[in-house]
Amino acid sequence: MSTVLDICSRAAGVKYDVQKLTTDEKNEALTRAAERLIQRQEEILAANQKDIDNGIAGNMPEGLIDRLTLTGDRIEQIAEGLREVAALPDPVGQVMEEFTRPNGLKIRKVRVPMGVIGVIYESRPNVTADAFALCFKAGSAVILKGGSDAIHSNVAITQVLRDSLAECGITPDAVQLIAVTDRAATREFMTMRDYVDVLIPRGGAGLIRATVENSKIPVIETGTGNCHIYVDKDADIEKAIPIIINAKTQRIGVCNAAESLVVHSAVMEQFLPAFSEAMHSRGVELRADEASRAFLPYANEAAEEDYGREYLDLIMSVKTVDSAEEAIEHINRYHTGHSDSIITENRETAKKFLDQVDSACVYVNASTRFTDGFEFGFGAEIGISTQKLHARGPMGLTEITSYKYTIEGDGQIRG
Amino acid sequence: MSTVLDICSRAAGVKYDVQKLTTDEKNEALTRAAERLIQRQEEILAANQKDIDNGIAGNMPEGLIDRLTLTGDRIEQIAEGLREVAALPDPVGQVMEEFTRPNGLKIRKVRVPMGVIGVIYESRPNVTADAFALCFKAGSAVILKGGSDAIHSNVAITQVLRDSLAECGITPDAVQLIAVTDRAATREFMTMRDYVDVLIPRGGAGLIRATVENSKIPVIETGTGNCHIYVDKDADIEKAIPIIINAKTQRIGVCNAAESLVVHSAVMEQFLPAFSEAMHSRGVELRADEASRAFLPYANEAAEEDYGREYLDLIMSVKTVDSAEEAIEHINRYHTGHSDSIITENRETAKKFLDQVDSACVYVNASTRFTDGFEFGFGAEIGISTQKLHARGPMGLTEITSYKYTIEGDGQIRG
Numbered sequence: 001m002s003t004v005l006d007i008c009s010r011a012a013g014v015k016y017d018v019q020k021l022t023t024d025e026k027n028e029a030l031t032r033a034a035e036r037l038i039q040r041q042e043e044i045l046a047a048n049q050k051d052i053d054n055g056i057a058g059n060m061p062e063g064l065i066d067r068l069t070l071t072g073d074r075i076e077q078i079a080e081g082l083r084e085v086a087a088l089p090d091p092v093g094q095v096m097e098e099f100t101r102p103n104g105l106k107i108r109k110v111r112v113p114m115g116v117i118g119v120i121y122e123s124r125p126n127v128t129a130d131a132f133a134l135c136f137k138a139g140s141a142v143i144l145k146g147g148s149d150a151i152h153s154n155v156a157i158t159q160v161l162r163d164s165l166a167e168c169g170i171t172p173d174a175v176q177l178i179a180v181t182d183r184a185a186t187r188e189f190m191t192m193r194d195y196v197d198v199l200i201p202r203g204g205a206g207l208i209r210a211t212v213e214n215s216k217i218p219v220i221e222t223g224t225g226n227c228h229i230y231v232d233k234d235a236d237i238e239k240a241i242p243i244i245i246n247a248k249t250q251r252i253g254v255c256n257a258a259e260s261l262v263v264h265s266a267v268m269e270q271f272l273p274a275f276s277e278a279m280h281s282r283g284v285e286l287r288a289d290e291a292s293r294a295f296l297p298y299a300n301e302a303a304e305e306d307y308g309r310e311y312l313d314l315i316m317s318v319k320t321v322d323s324a325e326e327a328i329e330h331i332n333r334y335h336t337g338h339s340d341s342i343i344t345e346n347r348e349t350a351k352k353f354l355d356q357v358d359s360a361c362v363y364v365n366a367s368t369r370f371t372d373g374f375e376f377g378f379g380a381e382i383g384i385s386t387q388k389l390h391a392r393g394p395m396g397l398t399e400i401t402s403y404k405y406t407i408e409g410d411g412q413i414r415g
Numbered sequence: 416m417s418t419v420l421d422i423c424s425r426a427a428g429v430k431y432d433v434q435k436l437t438t439d440e441k442n443e444a445l446t447r448a449a450e451r452l453i454q455r456q457e458e459i460l461a462a463n464q465k466d467i468d469n470g471i472a473g474n475m476p477e478g479l480i481d482r483l484t485l486t487g488d489r490i491e492q493i494a495e496g497l498r499e500v501a502a503l504p505d506p507v508g509q510v511m512e513e514f515t516r517p518n519g520l521k522i523r524k525v526r527v528p529m530g531v532i533g534v535i536y537e538s539r540p541n542v543t544a545d546a547f548a549l550c551f552k553a554g555s556a557v558i559l560k561g562g563s564d565a566i567h568s569n570v571a572i573t574q575v576l577r578d579s580l581a582e583c584g585i586t587p588d589a590v591q592l593i594a595v596t597d598r599a600a601t602r603e604f605m606t607m608r609d610y611v612d613v614l615i616p617r618g619g620a621g622l623i624r625a626t627v628e629n630s631k632i633p634v635i636e637t638g639t640g641n642c643h644i645y646v647d648k649d650a651d652i653e654k655a656i657p658i659i660i661n662a663k664t665q666r667i668g669v670c671n672a673a674e675s676l677v678v679h680s681a682v683m684e685q686f687l688p689a690f691s692e693a694m695h696s697r698g699v700e701l702r703a704d705e706a707s708r709a710f711l712p713y714a715n716e717a718a719e720e721d722y723g724r725e726y727l728d729l730i731m732s733v734k735t736v737d738s739a740e741e742a743i744e745h746i747n748r749y750h751t752g753h754s755d756s757i758i759t760e761n762r763e764t765a766k767k768f769l770d771q772v773d774s775a776c777v778y779v780n781a782s783t784r785f786t787d788g789f790e791f792g793f794g795a796e797i798g799i800s801t802q803k804l805h806a807r808g809p810m811g812l813t814e815i816t817s818y819k820y821t822i823e824g825d826g827q828i829r830g
Contacts, residue, residue: 016747016771101792105781114803115773193627197803212608213631218804239826246828332431354821356431358530366520366824375829376820377516388529388612388817389633390805402803405791406769409781411654413661414790 004188007176008195011116011141014173018141019113021170023090026137030086033164034079037129040160041075047156048125055149063253068123068150078129078157085133088379091398092139106408111401113139115197118189119382120211122203123147128157131202132175134382138400141174143196145189147203148181155179190215198390198400202383205310220390222383225255225338226310227368230327230353232344233264237271239365240343241278246367247341249282253312255384256339256371260307260317262327268295268320279316288318307334324349328356335359337386339368360386360393419603422591423610426531426556429588433556434528436585438505441552445501448579449494452544455575456490462571463540470564478668483538483565493544493572500548503794506813507554521823526816528554530612533604534797535626537618538562543572546617547590549797553815556589558611560604562618563596570594605630613805613815617798620725635805637798640670640753641725642783645742645768647759648679652686654780655758656693661782662756664697668727670799671754671786675722675732677742683710683735694731703733722749739764743771750774752801754783775801775808 021029037044048070055065097109117140119131128144135142146154154177162172178185190199193216201211205224212219229247231240247258263271272295279286286299287306293299299318306317307330321327324342331340341363342353350364361371371394373381378396385391391399436444452459463485470480512524532555534546543559550557561569569592577587593600605614608631616626620639627634644662646655662673678686687710694701701714702721708714714733721732722745736742739757746755756778757768765779776786786809788796793811800806806814 016773020771099792101790105785107791216628218633218802220804236826242828243826250829350823356435358431359819361820361822364821364823366822366827367829369829370520370822370827375516376522377514387633389635392818393820403807404774405776405808407776407781407785408765408779411658412781412785413657414665414782414784
């Protein structure tokens with residue numbers, strides 16, 4: 001039996017045990033794991049140092065080294081994350097609907113765990129504990145496949161999590177790490193449909209695309225965000241500028257950052273100079289169409305493909321339109337269905353934008369940066385879904401559950 | 416451009432037009448289509464006759480010929496189906512949740528159309544109109560790929576549907592048929608992820624499996640049902656027999672028919688003789704384990720693989736267990752996650768069964784035959800989902816929609 005098959009069949013073998021855990025049992029295990037992560041930080045930091053050393057030896061870019069690096073403080077944050085998940089309400093067992101049919105059958109739609117959740121992610125060791133906590137609280141066994149650059153850190157963290165479960169009398173196989181770092185293992189993992197109920201890729205566009213293309217397991221596509229801000233002819237310019245600054249520059253490497261400005265030609269003259277100044281002073285390169293460049297002294301020329309790009313960088317494309325309809329059409333053509341915002345004081349135009357822009361999150365007069373499970377009040381987030389099946393937008397605990405129908409009768413047969 | 420790509424890109428091109436239709440516009444078009452199907456039945460019946468002639472020439476089994484055959488009455492039923500969908504509430508635009516964040520952002524979770532739905536099905540011409548009606552009412556453009564044996568019938572029906580839409584001023588590309596009958600076209604269709612939001616296969620296990628294995632588009636898996644009835648030690652035998660007769664024999668070729676009996680050893684002696692008689696007199700072959708065969712004079716020996724089979728025939732497997740726990744374990748191992756029922760008067764055992772059997776629909780003291788959109792009161796059904804992602808169990812209009820978040824602010828930026 002291959003390692004991957006062995007791991008997947010173990011997960012499937014324990015999923016009903018995980019499903020049966022009470023809320024208290026799950027919370028106790030999460031709290032215990034938080035405690036142990038802090039107590040055993042030396043061994044985690046030692047493992048992490050190996051990954052860092054390998055990264056430096058392999059000329060890993062500084063930003064990635066930073067993402068990979070753990071410290072006492074960061075481990076404390078990870079532990080705090082587990083405690084926060086423990087404090088969240090348990091979605092399992094919630095009655096979503098309840099009705100009685102004319103024949104007396106009493107039907108309940110009840111929230112239930114997924115079973116086995118697979119999570120594929122890049123070299124962020126914090127995701128190891130985070131993804132475990134969410135899937136476990138949602139009643140599922142979880143199989144983690146982290147980036148190979150973080151392998152020592154992930155092995156160490158997973159060991160602490162497994163030991164904590166065992167201490168609480170819970171099967172450690174509720175969390176397993178595929179500690180094989182070759183691509184063949186990842187490919188094999190994606191074929192395990194008979195054992196894994198859903199696969200969630202977390203990471204960059206390449207990882208997401210590869211998962212979607214190759215997985216036989218149902219996937220929840222997350223993440224890629226080519227987010228737009230449309231400044232309408234009826235925009236309040238005073239609101240527009242701070243929103244764009246926030247959406248573009250507060251954090252540039254995240255999926256809910258804005259990548260493209262769409263502007264109504266009627267407000268170009270009034271709006272673009274201030275926008276240009278705000279972006280230029282923050283080091284944002286603009287790539288703009290011809291019409292807008294007349295008002296953007298520092299802008300470069302936009303190529304067609306600029307409108308489809310998620311830069312994750314201090315770059316923003318600019319497109320001029322002559323109507324809200326044209327803006328909506330442009331956005332629906334080039335966006336990734338993540339988050340788009342209109343700046344307008346016109347309620348009718350706002351309504352049209354909300355109705356017709358086909359994104360997980362559509363905003364009026366607010367920054368796209370709010371697309372986030374915590375900002376939405378979900379208390380947690382496993383990712384932002386950009387697909388239409390199952391879950392769309394920020395995914396908290398509820399979004400990684402399924403449901404079943406229970407039907408209680410008294411001898412009913414179908415006529 | 417290939418035919419399939421052309422069809423898919425047209426569907427994607429009109430999806431926002433379909434999405435914008437009002438409930439009245441959709442209902443008017445459905446009613447018009449119902450009318451036209453009846454008025455133009457001669458041309459539909461003539462096309463259907465070609466399919467029947469080809470089927471007979473190709474030695475198609477009688478059951479399949481019957482499934483393929485249309486008559487005036489059957490066209491009337493198809494038309495009535497369209498009218499019923501017109502009468503259902505429109506799920507699009509429903510506000511599912513609404514909340515205001517401390518920063519004043521007003522968040523609404525709103526039901527929206529999927530966009531483009533693909534339906535792959537076998538040689539049942541009625542599905543052509545039926546699948547169109549449901550997807551169209553749910554606000555999506557639909558692409559149909561029916562079985563090649565029904566190609567002439569499907570072309571004729573689709574033409575009437577398209578003409579009816581055009582008469583109502585609606586783009587006929589809201590419904591398109593892939594009228595190419597080779598397998599390569601079906602394979603190509605399954606790769607159209609950039610144009611098609613979800614693919615629903617309707618048909619036998621082979622079709623479902625092929626779709627799941629090959630599709631790059633997210634799939635909702637439907638249909639296969641290896642349904643179990645478990646007669647517990649605390650069963651009321653008087654209830655058990657009619658339920659089993661109903662579940663096994665009322666219609667044998669359907670996914671919610673029972674295929675396997677699981678019986679507690681404590682009630683074998685009391686229950687099995689009556690069960691044996693009921694099955695034998697209805698021509699049901701039993702394939703049973705050794706313990707139960709002592710009480711089943713006509714039974715054959717069950718092979719291990721019998722427990723995993725969806726017979727869709729007058730055959731039933733029989734398995735003896737010594738506890739409800741063993742029954743649950745057996746069912747979770749061999750079922751397809753469709754529908755399973757316990758017969759018991761013990762509330763505690765019933766609760767355990769409802770909680771732990773991992774099926775879309777879990778019953779107490781009722782026939783599995785109730786797993787059906789109409790029986791659940793949904794007013795329609797596009798299939799029974801046996802996967803855990805997105806929708807589980809009977810799928811009506813609501814289950815073929817997605818949602819989005821709309822967020823209304825007044826200049827909020829993230830701190």
